[in-house]
Amino acid sequence: MNSLPVVPMVVILGFVAAITIGRWFLVAETLGDRLVNRALAWDLVGLVLFVCVGRLGAADLAFDLFTIFGAFAVANVFGFARSLDGGDPRTAVRRQRIYDGMAVAAGCVVLVGIMAARTDWGPTVWSLTTVPTAWSGLHITRACLRELRTAGIAAKERLTYGALLFVGGYAAVSTMVSLVRTANGTRPDEPGLPWVIGAYATLVLLTALIAIPLWYAVLARTELDRAGRCCRRLRPLWLALTDAVPEVVLARPSGGSASRLYRMTVEIRDALVRLRPYVPDVEAHTDIREYARGIARAVQAKAAGEAPAMASGRATPVDPRDRTDELRYLLALAVEWPKARALVRAGSNLRRAEPISPRWRRRAPACSADRAPTARSAG
Structure with a gap:
């Protein structure tokens, strides 16, 4: 995945970082928002380490680190997909603890492999994480199809769910294809330039969809809506x-x-x-x-x-x-x-502030104590 040139990679990572930081501060009201933010943050950290360490020549270590942080990202994505596809909101927090625990276990396995100099443990754990990734794509696809069949849905929401449907379908299909290619001997960190372009394009599209609530939050915060x-x-x-x-x-x-x-x-x-x-x-x-x-x-x-x-x-x-x-x-x-x-x-x-005019004084009755009454007034 380091086969992409440096400039577009830096632009993509900068875009993802800006959306991630903005959402952490402005879009974090619901559990679903927080799951998306955490998944985006874990994925961003993993990508940055993968690119930086890989450019230094340690390709195996770079992929192992990406696998560790990617496992945490997958755990949060799966929790969000389950909630989106009708999961019981009353048990969402408990379910997420289980998913996070599984991600911690996967990360510990990769860390043990790094310390034991077992470079084959990272690809194995990564292959296991493709299963919940594909399952998340299926959950998202089913939820989007259900929403698109709803009567009276607005055009803007239809466009959003349509794009999310594409992302979910692509995630489900691409991860399963990648799993098959890995089983046939293809390294998961070097799948080929077309697959790398597809992966980064999907990341950009997904980040753009995630940025829509952030855009509305910025408009509301600045009172421009x-x-x-x-x-x-x-x-x-x-x-x-x-x-x-x-x-x-x-x-x-x-x-x-x-x-x-x-x-x-x-x-x-x-x-x-x-x-x-x-x-x-x-x-x-x-x-x-x-x-x-x-x-x-x-x-x-x-x-x-x-x-x-x-x-x-x-x-x-x-x-x-x-x-x-x-x-x-x-x-x-x-x-x-x-x-x-x-x-x-x-x-x-x-x-x-208006003073009494001379005409008003002439018309006013003589009520001052220092003026003597005239004969006409006395009479």
């Missing part, structure tokens, strides 16, 4: 309303942008309900610009310590059970919010 973009548009309104009514703030559970958007809409709606009594002259069915200015005045009134003038009313003129219409209305309100708040603040500052 649809829910995240809505959160960014709602944030100025949400911050202002939750600062004014902090008792509506819910707990902050861990979750993606979709759960964050849902929590923000609930908190905004609750805050609007609590602020409505401060602006009794603004009905929820008025123009959204007027409604935004009314809510801005309510925030100002509550901050000034004024008492509410009426009982709580509806937050918005839309039905809160219709999440789509409610979100659309709140996004429109968020667009008007900066302008409405600026107008209310400007009007408040103008009323506080």
